[in-house]
Amino acid sequence: xxxxxxxxxxxxxxxxxxxxxxxxDPVIDRLPAAVRAADPVRAxxxxxxxxxxxxxxxxxxxxxxxxxxxxxxxxxxxxxGDLIPFAAKRGLAVVLDAxxxxxxxxxxxxxxxxxxxxxxxxxxxxxxxPDTLIPYLKAGLGVFALVRTSNPDSDAVQGLPLRDGRxxxxxxxxxxxxxxxxxxxxxxxxxxxxxxxxxxxxxxxALRARMPNQFFLVPGYGAQGGTAEDIRPLLDDRPECGGGVxxxxxxxxxxxxxxxxxxxxxxxxxxxxxxxxxxxxxIGT
Amino acid sequence: xxxxxxxxxxxxxxxxxxxxxxxxDPVIDRLPAAVRAADPVRAxxxxxxxxxxxxxxxxxxxxxxxxxxxxxxxxxxxxxGDLIPFAAKRGLAVVLDAxxxxxxxxxxxxxxxxxxxxxxxxxxxxxxxPDTLIPYLKAGLGVFALVRTSNPDSDAVQGLPLRDGRxxxxxxxxxxxxxxxxxxxxxxxxxxxxxxxxxxxxxxxALRARMPNQFFLVPGYGAQGGTAEDIRPLLDDRPECGGGVxxxxxxxxxxxxxxxxxxxxxxxxxxxxxxxxxxxxxIGT
Numbered sequence: 298x299x300x301x302x303x304x305x306x307x308x309x310x311x312x313x314x315x316x317x318x319x320x321x322d323p324v325i326d327r328l329p330a331a332v333r334a335a336d337p338v339r340a341x342x343x344x345x346x347x348x349x350x351x352x353x354x355x356x357x358x359x360x361x362x363x364x365x366x367x368x369x370x371x372x373x374x375x376x377x378g379d380l381i382p383f384a385a386k387r388g389l390a391v392v393l394d395a396x397x398x399x400x401x402x403x404x405x406x407x408x409x410x411x412x413x414x415x416x417x418x419x420x421x422x423x424x425x426x427p428d429t430l431i432p433y434l435k436a437g438l439g440v441f442a443l444v445r446t447s448n449p450d451s452d453a454v455q456g457l458p459l460r461d462g463r464x465x466x467x468x469x470x471x472x473x474x475x476x477x478x479x480x481x482x483x484x485x486x487x488x489x490x491x492x493x494x495x496x497x498x499x500x501x502x503a504l505r506a507r508m509p510n511q512f513f514l515v516p517g518y519g520a521q522g523g524t525a526e527d528i529r530p531l532l533d534d535r536p537e538c539g540g541g542v543x544x545x546x547x548x549x550x551x552x553x554x555x556x557x558x559x560x561x562x563x564x565x566x567x568x569x570x571x572x573x574x575x576x577x578x579x580i581g582t
Numbered sequence: 583x584x585x586x587x588x589x590x591x592x593x594x595x596x597x598x599x600x601x602x603x604x605x606x607d608p609v610i611d612r613l614p615a616a617v618r619a620a621d622p623v624r625a626x627x628x629x630x631x632x633x634x635x636x637x638x639x640x641x642x643x644x645x646x647x648x649x650x651x652x653x654x655x656x657x658x659x660x661x662x663g664d665l666i667p668f669a670a671k672r673g674l675a676v677v678l679d680a681x682x683x684x685x686x687x688x689x690x691x692x693x694x695x696x697x698x699x700x701x702x703x704x705x706x707x708x709x710x711x712p713d714t715l716i717p718y719l720k721a722g723l724g725v726f727a728l729v730r731t732s733n734p735d736s737d738a739v740q741g742l743p744l745r746d747g748r749x750x751x752x753x754x755x756x757x758x759x760x761x762x763x764x765x766x767x768x769x770x771x772x773x774x775x776x777x778x779x780x781x782x783x784x785x786x787x788a789l790r791a792r793m794p795n796q797f798f799l800v801p802g803y804g805a806q807g808g809t810a811e812d813i814r815p816l817l818d819d820r821p822e823c824g825g826g827v828x829x830x831x832x833x834x835x836x837x838x839x840x841x842x843x844x845x846x847x848x849x850x851x852x853x854x855x856x857x858x859x860x861x862x863x864x865i866g867t
Contacts, residue, residue, distance in 0.1 A: 371657065396682070427735065448686065454710070
């Protein structure tokens with residue numbers, strides 16, 4: 298059995314029937330009344346466990362937004378170490394969205410942190426150079442390098458043209474593809490993937506051409522404005538592997554518009570099913 | 583009294599007589615025998631307190647490498663929340679070297695984390711766009727944006743030329759200067775500074791011209807190969823403000839070549855004095 302992250306992710310996509318990921322970005326003010334507690338970390342703990350149990354059979358992966366936990370200091374960070382294995386045990390691929398980026402031994406420490414928590418993959422920033430991503434890969438983690446993000450201001454950096462005609466994002470994409478070719482799983486995908494925002498789909502086709510063997514982590518689906526149609530340009534020609542994407546929805550699933558009638562986790566499960574169904578239709582499986 | 587980070591930093595530089603910073607990058611294998619303990623977090627705690635007490639009167643600031651603490655999960659992260667106030671109470675400016683970079687509300691969470699720990703400043707990555715640095719500044723933190731780092735592989739990203747003739751690093755420098763002009767302290771320096779590696783001093787003069795009101799956090803002094811002469815191109819014309827730099831030494835101070843003869847903290851104090859003296863001679867105060 299392959300231990301490569303990309304192969305694990307494909308197995309999870311097939312189990313769920315869609316390349317979908319629920320983003321756990323818990324914010325205390327938005328939690329349902331049923332999980333409110335005097336201690337915010339306790340409330341977030343209850344909330345995340347409820348979301349994970351409700352969504353696990355319908356989606357392939359979960360993504361923890363590290364910032365939402367770190368803001369509660371040691372107790373919040375500790376909770377990541379509890380929740381990540383909780384999610385992994387339910388058959389989910391687990392991505393730690395920590396966007397780390399540091400050199401040498403510091404990157405090794407960050408990799409030890411993520412692997413110690415039991416995460417399968419981490420998001421990382423390659424501004425310090427592509428080689429700074431190697432420690433995570435060597436630690437057995439999947440990596441999603443930040444290539445093109447969906448926030449408006451990203452154009453001011455990622456969208457600028459280099460002298461050689463590529464954009465800054467395309468340059469990072471080329472680094473990702475080149476380094477990633479050294480870390481391929483049995484299905485042919487690299488364990489080094491890329492974050493490519495759904496709301497920048499115009500650039501998506503060019504990025505897919507540059508990164509044919511990368512999984513694209515696509516945030517921003519739903520509440521951030523991304524739609525199923527925005528995903529289409531990002532797909533490769535392997536629908537049986539989810540088209541090489543992992544589409545992430547956060548607020549639209551974890552804070553669903555419909556409450557679920559008394560049991561808040563039922564609303565989450567329904568939103569996860571709707572999300573998975575929409576994405577499956579685009580992938581064509 | 584100004585509450586701006588830049589004004590606080592200047593006061594610390596004047597107290598110490600040099601724009602110097604000790605980098606706390608504790609690695610368990612390198613700790614002196616006197617602080618070894620069964621629990622690595624306990625050993626790192628004892629070590630950092632010893633270094634801070636030994637170095638506090640000789641340097642302006644300390645910089646905590648977050649990765650070294652995060653690798654021990656919640657207990658390690660919690661320790662940051664103990665040690666940062668410990669350092670601040672001894673009159674040091676405290677930088678959390680966390681290199682965070684995320685959008686919108688996630689950046690707000692990271693800012694809440696750093697401010698909650700009591701840090702005065704944080705290092706941050708602007709690849710997602712300069713506006714992603716605003717939440718830290720709004721939270722009252724100083725920020726050092728990663729502009730030009732000292733690791734060899736950084737050339738593959740930061741050193742590349744844009745179509746308009748600037749390098750990628752110079753483009754980030756211009757964003758830093760523009761955004762930073764909105765966050766100036768009483769002395770005229772911005773609370774948004776820049777990380778500029780000492781081993782890339784050839785580029786330093788150009789970066790100083792683009793960022794006249796920025797403090798430069800200069801890592802890599804000593805063990806990483808940076809020398810006092812590498813600092814000279816980075817200086818502005820205000821030696822009374824440390825020349826607009828904050829020079830950081832880690833291994834050469836916290837693991838000094840000379841042991842101190844029985845009391846390991848004496849070796850640290852001597853190394854801090856030597857470091858401060860060398861830097862003071864370059865600044866010309």
